[in-house]
Amino acid sequence: MAKMNENFLNLKESYLFAEVAKRVKEFSAQNPDKKIIRLGIGDVTLPLVPVVVDAMKKGADELGVKETFKGYPEYEGYAFLHKAIADYYKSFGVEIGTDEIFVSDGAKSDVGNIVDVFGIDNTVLVTDPVYPVYVDTNIMSGRKIIYADSNEENGFAAMPDKNIKADMIYLCSPNNPTGSVYTKQQLKEWVDYALENKAVILFDAAYEAYVSDSEIPRSIFAIEGARKCAVEFCSLSKTAGFTGTRCGYTIIPNELEVYDSNGNPVSLKKLWYRRQSSKFNGVSYPVQCAAAAVFTPQGQEQIKQNIAYYMKNAKLIAETLTELGIKFTGGINSPYIWLKCPNGMGSWEFFDYLLKNIQVVGTPGEGFGKNGKGWFRLTAFGDYENTVTAMKRLKELMK
Numbered sequence: 340m341a342k343m344n345e346n347f348l349n350l351k352e353s354y355l356f357a358e359v360a361k362r363v364k365e366f367s368a369q370n371p372d373k374k375i376i377r378l379g380i381g382d383v384t385l386p387l388v389p390v391v392v393d394a395m396k397k398g399a400d401e402l403g404v405k406e407t408f409k410g411y412p413e414y415e416g417y418a419f420l421h422k423a424i425a426d427y428y429k430s431f432g433v434e435i436g437t438d439e440i441f442v443s444d445g446a447k448s449d450v451g452n453i454v455d456v457f458g459i460d461n462t463v464l465v466t467d468p469v470y471p472v473y474v475d476t477n478i479m480s481g482r483k484i485i486y487a488d489s490n491e492e493n494g495f496a497a498m499p500d501k502n503i504k505a506d507m508i509y510l511c512s513p514n515n516p517t518g519s520v521y522t523k524q525q526l527k528e529w530v531d532y533a534l535e536n537k538a539v540i541l542f543d544a545a546y547e548a549y550v551s552d553s554e555i556p557r558s559i560f561a562i563e564g565a566r567k568c569a570v571e572f573c574s575l576s577k578t579a580g581f582t583g584t585r586c587g588y589t590i591i592p593n594e595l596e597v598y599d600s601n602g603n604p605v606s607l608k609k610l611w612y613r614r615q616s617s618k619f620n621g622v623s624y625p626v627q628c629a630a631a632a633v634f635t636p637q638g639q640e641q642i643k644q645n646i647a648y649y650m651k652n653a654k655l656i657a658e659t660l661t662e663l664g665i666k667f668t669g670g671i672n673s674p675y676i677w678l679k680c681p682n683g684m685g686s687w688e689f690f691d692y693l694l695k696n697i698q699v700v701g702t703p704g705e706g707f708g709k710n711g712k713g714w715f716r717l718t719a720f721g722d723y724e725n726t727v728t729a730m731k732r733l734k735e736l737m738k
C-alpha cells in the first residue's frame with residue numbers, strides 16, 4: 340500500500356493563485372458578457388523584447404545544425420550566461436563569482452527545491468504576509484515554521500527578534516506581496532542575526548529590477564557578511580517578461596556553510612549541485628541565449644522601457660487610491676500595491692465585491708498570511724488601458 344506524505348494534510352486546500360483563478364472562472368462562466376480585468380497574479384502582459392526574441396531564435400537555429408547542435412545543457416547553466424549575470428551584478432557594485440551561479444527554470448522552483456538540502460529539524464522563519472511558496476514547501480517537508488510580523492506599524496518590514504531562534508530565514512525585497520523594501524541598515528540587522536545564529540537567509544530578489552532608489556539594496560550580497568549566511572534567488576520573469584519562457588538563477592557563495600549533526604561544516608553549494616545534478620537537467624540552450632541577451636546593453640535598454648510601462652501603471656493605481664483616501668504601501672520600488680480594504684471589509688469580501696461590481700481581480704491579502712487580513716494586492720503588470728479602465732471603475736464604485 341502506497342502511503343501519502345501526510346504533511347500535505349497540513350496545507351491549505353488550494354494554492355492561493357489557484358483559488359483566485361477558480362473563483363474568477365466560476366464568475367466568468369456565470370457572466371460570459373462581462374469583461375474581467377486581471378490585476379491579481381503578478382503575470383506580465385508585455386511581449387519579450389526584440390533583442391531577447393532574436394537571441395532565442397538564433398539559439399534555436401544553432402540547434403538545427405550539426406556543428407552547433409547541443410544536447411544536455413550544463414546542470415548549472417552555460418558559462419556565457421554566468422558571465423552575463425556576474426557582469427550585471429558588477430554594474431551595481433556587487434561581486435559574485437561565475438562559479439557561484441546556478442541557472443534554473445525560475446525562482447519559484449529554486450525557492451521551493453532548496454529545502455531538499457536542509458535538515459527537517461531546522462526552524463524556518465518567514466515574514467507574514469508572505470509569498471506562499473516558502474510556507475507550502477516547508478509544510479510539505481514537515482519543518483517547523485515561525486512567523487515575524489510585517490504590519491502597518493513596522494511599515495511591512497519585519498525585523499529580527501534576538502530572543503527567537505531560527506535556522507532558515509526567508510526574506511523578499513522588494514517584497515511580494517506588500518511592495519515594501521528593506522534598507523541597507525535593515526538588511527544588515529538580518530545578516531548580523533543570521534551570522535550570530537549560524538542561520539541561512541534565503542533571499543528572494545525576484546523584483547530587484549524594480550528598485551529605482553539607489554540607496555535600496557538590489558542584492559543581499561550588497562551587505563557585508565552576507566556571503567557567509569545567504570543564498571539569493573532571482574528570476575527573469577518580472578525583470579524581462581519570462582513568466583512563460585522560464586529562466587532564473589540562484590547564487591550560492593563558495594564560503595556558505597551548513598552543518599552536519601556533529602557540527603561539521605558542509606558547503607551548501609556542493610549540496611545544491613548534488614541535488615540539481617540528480618533532479619534537474621538544466622535550462623534549454625535557446626532560453627539561456629535569450630536570458631543572456633537581457634543583460635546586454637541593448638537588452639537592458641529594452642527591458643527598462645517595459646519596467647517603466649509597468650511602473651506607470653503602479654503610479655496610476657497609487658494616484659487613484661490616494662484620491663479615494665485608501666491607504667496603501669508599495670508601488671514605488673515595486674510593481675505591487677498593497678492596500679487596506681475600504682470600509683472595514685475583509686480581504687475575500689473585497690475580492691468578491693470588486694469582481695461582482697466592477698469585474699476587477701486582485702489578490703486577497705489574507706491569502707498571504709494573518710497580517711494580510713483586511714488587505715488586498717493589486718499588480719502593476721496589467722495592460723495600461725485595462726489598468727486605466729479598472730481605476731475608472733474603482734473610482735465610480737467607491738465614490
Ligand code: MLT
Binds near residue numbers: 379
Ligand atoms: C505573484 O503574483 O505573487 C507571483 O506572480 C507568483 C509567482 O511569481 O510565482
